[in-house]
Each structure stands twice: as C-alpha cells, then as structure tokens.
Amino acid sequence: MRRYNLFYFIGEALKSLKRNGVMTFASIAVLLSCLLVISGFSLLVLNIDVNLEKLGTLNEIVVFCQPDATEEEIDAVEAAIHKLDNVDTVTHSTKAEQLKQLKEEDPDLYGDITAEENPLSDSFAIKYKDNDKVSTLDYELKQIEGVRKVRNSLDLSNKIEGIKQSIMIVFFWFLAILFVVSIFIIINTIKIAVLNRKKEISIMRYIGATAWFIILPFIFEGIIMGTVAGLASFFIVKFGYSAIVNGAGEDLAMLSFVGFSDISTYVLLGVLAIGILTGVIGSSISLSKYLKD
Amino acid sequence: MIEFRNVKKSYPNGTVALKGVNLHIDDGEFVFIVGHSGAGKSTLMKLLLCEEKATSGNIIVGQYNLTTTPNRRIPHYRRQLGVVFQDFRLLPNMTVYENVAFAMRVVGTPSKMIKRRVPAILNTVNLSDKHSAFPHELSGGEQQRVALARALANNPSVIIADEPTGNIDPQMSLEIMNLLVKINKLGKTVIVVTHEQSLVDYYKQRVIRIQDGLVIDDYVGGMFNETV
Known part of the structure; x- marks a missing residue:
C-alpha cells in the first residue's frame, strides 16, 4: 500500500465515522461492552485460578x-x-x-x-x-x-473448580452473543457509510478504482472503531480492576489478586486484537459484494 | 481500436437490447452514436464500460477482449477510458480541483504528479479560475467541463461522452463539443452518444445509428437523419 493511499484511506475513514456519528457511537459502545465483559470474565477466571493454586499449595x-x-x-x-x-x-x-x-x-x-x-x-x-x-x-x-x-481442602477446591467451569460456560455464551451483536451493528454502520457514499463509489468504479481501493476506507473504519473500543475498554478495566482489588483487598484479605501491572500488556493486546478483528470482520461482511466485482 | 463482433445482449427479463451489433472504430476517430430511446445506445455504453457483459459475441477495446476479461482486470481496463455523463456526476463535497485530483488519486497517482497535472487539465477546459469552486457554484456547462477535465485526468485513450450536452444550454453545448473536438485532435478516440440532431449535423463526423438493437447506419461525415 502506498503511503499517500494509507493517509487517504485513514482520512476517508475518519470523515465517514464523523458523518455517521450516532451509528459510530453505537458500534463503539456495543463493542466496548463486549470487550469489558471479555476482560471482566477473563480477570475473574484468572483470579479464581490463582486462588485455586493457592489452595493446592496448602x-x-x-x-x-x-x-x-x-x-x-x-x-x-x-x-x-x-x-x-x-x-x-x-x-x-x-x-x-x-x-x-x-x-x-x-x-x-x-x-x-x-x-x-x-x-x-x-x-x-x-x-x-x-x-x-x-x-x-x-x-x-x-x-x-x-x-x-x-x-x-479437596472439597473446597472441587467446588471452586465447579464454579469456575460454570462461569466459563456463561462467559462463553455471553461472549458469543455479544460478539454477534457487535459484528451485526458494525455491519449496519458500514452499510450506512457505503450508502452515504454510493454516488462516490459509482464514480470511483467508472474512473477505474480497484475493489480494494473502494473498500479499504471502510475496512479502516472498522479498524478505527475496534481500536477506540479496545483502548477505552483497557482503561476502564485498568481503573475498575484496581478499584475493585483495593476495595475487596480489605474485606477478602485471604484471597490473593493478580496485580494489573503483571497482566496489563496481555489485556491491552487482547482487547485491541479482538476489537480490531471484530471491526474488520464486520466491515468485510458488509463489503463482500464489492470484493466480488 | 474498438470492435464489436456480432454482439448480442439480452436481459434476464427477456428484453433483447442488442441483436448482433458489428462495428469498428479506429484509434483517433470521432464518432457520434445516435438513435431513439430504447434503440440500444445505453446498452452499448454499458457493455463498453463493462457495467454489463454481452450475452454473445466479442467486444475488443485495445488489448482487452471484454467478454473474457476477468472482473479483477476491469478497473485497469476502465483506466483507459474517460467517461462524461449527462448528469455530470461530480462529487458535490469536493472542489473543482479535488474532483479532478480524485480521479488521479483513485488510480494511485503520486501527489506530486497530481499537483502538476490538475492545473494543466483545468487550463485545457478553461476552468483555471474556478479551481476552488464547488460544483453547485458552477453553471451546467462549467460542471460538464469539470467532468470532461476529470475524464482527461488519467490520460485515457478513449473518451466516452453519454449525452454530454443533454443538461446544458445550446451555447454551452457548442463549447463542450468544441472541447471534445479539440481533445480528439490531441489523438484520442472520442465517442459521443447524443440525441441532438443539430450538433451531429454541424460537426459532420462519423455517425453510427442504432435502431432496434442493430446498427442501421454508419456513415462518415453523415447527417443525423441520413440513411444509407
């Protein structure tokens, strides 16, 4: 991809996101909720694991x-x-x-x-x-x-393991539903963006723009939405988790909590990867017909 | 070189738009394509622009055989065409300069080249002083000149003008036609689809008349109503 095209794609994507402000906001909000649930459940499961191990070491x-x-x-x-x-x-x-x-x-x-x-x-x-x-x-x-x-402590350990399994199942289904909802709403946002630029797209085709040149700004829209949702969820999780650990630390002194600084890189990479992937999948689905011809 | 060899086109609803068109246009020619509504002119244009595929026959444009060109090559084929429409199809949120530059950016022209070339093209169509105006601030004739400038932006070998004077007043029509003649003299093939008898008569160029999906008249220096 040429450098001047990259700037053009990102510029077009930003313009379009601004133009469809409400849908952009809705997409980011849903994706953000999805990412918060993912990170929240992941941290819960991680902490259960750490405490189970602690039980084991007794x-x-x-x-x-x-x-x-x-x-x-x-x-x-x-x-x-x-x-x-x-x-x-x-x-x-x-x-x-x-x-x-x-x-x-x-x-x-x-x-x-x-x-x-x-x-x-x-x-x-x-x-x-x-x-x-x-x-x-x-x-x-x-x-x-x-x-x-x-x-x-076998019984307790087994019980906690059981709770962990149940949480994992709820987590999985909740995640699947939120993921589908996120993709669906991104598909709609991108479709509206495509509709808004229908005339422009038709002119681009006559001029000789390739399918990729036409769809890449929309893919970038998905990437930008995913990145924003990912970063927002990272900071919310960061402050939320610290607040919960500090608050619960006094009442639940017997439990050990994983320090956020130990896992922050994984959380950041995880939410960004999932956010961007969802954005790209959503925009690709709504643009699939443009890729065919 | 543009060649139609026994080209037939029927649509899924059963309409047979072209019933076996044969025609040959050499490089650098100026051709009017005339015919009544429903004669098959629009279908001919759509086939030439690769908006539709022929049902049978062959269409050769330069090195491309349009009946066998894969979809992914179509954008590259279209880059050798410059298209002008009756309704101008300019992007309303872009200035004159940006509309022309946009056509170049779409095909990946470097910014330096765009900055050098756009003013020259705007000069060719006498719009240098309007480069920062938006389409709604221009007259119909001026908008069509912007469309023409955009069609020229990527230095195509063929200019296709579909009813280019349909939405502008007669004086402006002459100006647009004069520009097309000027462009033709620069060595480009120009195909003008039109209803306007007076223009066809005035310019005395090759006329291809289509009726009921067939070429019924192909005459150099012809008049609109002249039949062989």
Whole structure:
C-alpha cells in the first residue's frame, strides 16, 4: 500500500465515522461492552485460578483422633500415618493445646471449659509430597484405626473448580452473543457509510478504482472503531480492576489478586486484537459484494 | 481500436437490447452514436464500460477482449477510458480541483504528479479560475467541463461522452463539443452518444445509428437523419 493511499484511506475513514456519528457511537459502545465483559470474565477466571493454586499449595490434611482416645491409641495413629508413602511431615496437636488456643482467642466463650470436659480431639497436620496422589492418601488415612475424621481442602477446591467451569460456560455464551451483536451493528454502520457514499463509489468504479481501493476506507473504519473500543475498554478495566482489588483487598484479605501491572500488556493486546478483528470482520461482511466485482 | 463482433445482449427479463451489433472504430476517430430511446445506445455504453457483459459475441477495446476479461482486470481496463455523463456526476463535497485530483488519486497517482497535472487539465477546459469552486457554484456547462477535465485526468485513450450536452444550454453545448473536438485532435478516440440532431449535423463526423438493437447506419461525415 502506498503511503499517500494509507493517509487517504485513514482520512476517508475518519470523515465517514464523523458523518455517521450516532451509528459510530453505537458500534463503539456495543463493542466496548463486549470487550469489558471479555476482560471482566477473563480477570475473574484468572483470579479464581490463582486462588485455586493457592489452595493446592496448602497441601495439608488434618487427621482427628477419637475425643476419648488414649495416649497409646494416639501414638498408634501417628505411627500408622508415618508409614504412609505420600506423607512428608506430621505435626501433632494435642486437644489440650487446642483448647488453650481457643481460650486465648475467646476467653468468654471457652474460658469455663475444663480439661475433663474438653470435647476436642488430638489431631495431626500432615503435609504431603505429591498433590496428584492426595485422594489415595485421604483414603488410606481414613482406614487407620482410631481416626475419627480426615479434613482436607479437596472439597473446597472441587467446588471452586465447579464454579469456575460454570462461569466459563456463561462467559462463553455471553461472549458469543455479544460478539454477534457487535459484528451485526458494525455491519449496519458500514452499510450506512457505503450508502452515504454510493454516488462516490459509482464514480470511483467508472474512473477505474480497484475493489480494494473502494473498500479499504471502510475496512479502516472498522479498524478505527475496534481500536477506540479496545483502548477505552483497557482503561476502564485498568481503573475498575484496581478499584475493585483495593476495595475487596480489605474485606477478602485471604484471597490473593493478580496485580494489573503483571497482566496489563496481555489485556491491552487482547482487547485491541479482538476489537480490531471484530471491526474488520464486520466491515468485510458488509463489503463482500464489492470484493466480488 | 474498438470492435464489436456480432454482439448480442439480452436481459434476464427477456428484453433483447442488442441483436448482433458489428462495428469498428479506429484509434483517433470521432464518432457520434445516435438513435431513439430504447434503440440500444445505453446498452452499448454499458457493455463498453463493462457495467454489463454481452450475452454473445466479442467486444475488443485495445488489448482487452471484454467478454473474457476477468472482473479483477476491469478497473485497469476502465483506466483507459474517460467517461462524461449527462448528469455530470461530480462529487458535490469536493472542489473543482479535488474532483479532478480524485480521479488521479483513485488510480494511485503520486501527489506530486497530481499537483502538476490538475492545473494543466483545468487550463485545457478553461476552468483555471474556478479551481476552488464547488460544483453547485458552477453553471451546467462549467460542471460538464469539470467532468470532461476529470475524464482527461488519467490520460485515457478513449473518451466516452453519454449525452454530454443533454443538461446544458445550446451555447454551452457548442463549447463542450468544441472541447471534445479539440481533445480528439490531441489523438484520442472520442465517442459521443447524443440525441441532438443539430450538433451531429454541424460537426459532420462519423455517425453510427442504432435502431432496434442493430446498427442501421454508419456513415462518415453523415447527417443525423441520413440513411444509407
């Protein structure tokens, strides 16, 4: 493409976008909504993933003995735990220690409980070596005589994984619908632009303009709309995400959030790519008949 | 060289517009094409401009056989034609200068060349002083001269004028025709489709008359109503 043509195409595209201001605004607004949903869902899924990983890295299983277990029985449980393959470290916590900790945390509620009344159980916090074999370990621990309960984070992790899958499905359909709507509205915007320039296009054809020369300004219109929507969504996501993370950071201190600066390049490239691609697809569809002849 | 060899054209609605036209126009000729409404003149123009394809027969223009030219080559073919229409077809939001420059930009002429060539062309059609005027500020004759300048912009070998004097007064008509004669003398083939008997009679050039989809008269130096 010659340089003077590139300026001409961009100039024509800008003129046309200005001329059809309302449709241009509508197209950019719909595309912007689409991109905001895409980035919003992507960031949500990314953060769920990070927190799921965090859950995974806890790699701790807690085994509780019977409340009335004797010291021998407790030692037997500990010995049985040590024999298992996937066990890395075992930390014993006696029921007396646990009660003491509870009393320190809330003297009003637990202050009156005596050592004889202590309803808690001795427990073993087990760090395991292999994440993939945790279900087997869980099963083996439950088989040990004298074990009352085995607590692990598998259920929570599975639940969150399930929520993530549901979000992905909703995300996918929502995205598909918004994408189709965006393309549709861009097709209409470009069609109106073509209609406005019908006379000009017919003259261009008589003069000997190639199909590409005629349609490129319209493709540039799509590219410009996509770029504007992409940039706008990037800045909205940037400030919106920071505000949410800062706000939620205090209430949800146990969750970790991905820092925006770590992903800003990907977000920018992503929204620009999707925005421009949508613009180009939309304008190409409405101009397909001009490409044929 | 323009040649029609047994060209037939029928439209999907069953209308047979051309029933086997044969004609030959040499480079540098000045030709009037005359005929009543519905005779087939417009179809002949459309075939020449590649707006329509012939149903059968061959149309040769220079190196192009229009019946076999692929669609992607048509813009390149059209660049060797300069077309003038009855309704001028100027772009209303562009000045005289821009209308002419636009034709050059469309075919990818560099800006430097455009800046050099447009004033020269406007001088040829005596519109140098109107270069920054918009079409609505010009008379019909002046608008047609702009259209003529635009047709000349890319230095085509053939000028096709479809009823060029249909929308302008008789005095301006003469001026436009004189310009076309001047352009013809520069070596370009000029084809004028017209209804205007007085002009055809006055200029005494070759006349091709079409009636009912056939060439019924082809006579050099002919008068409008003269038949062989």
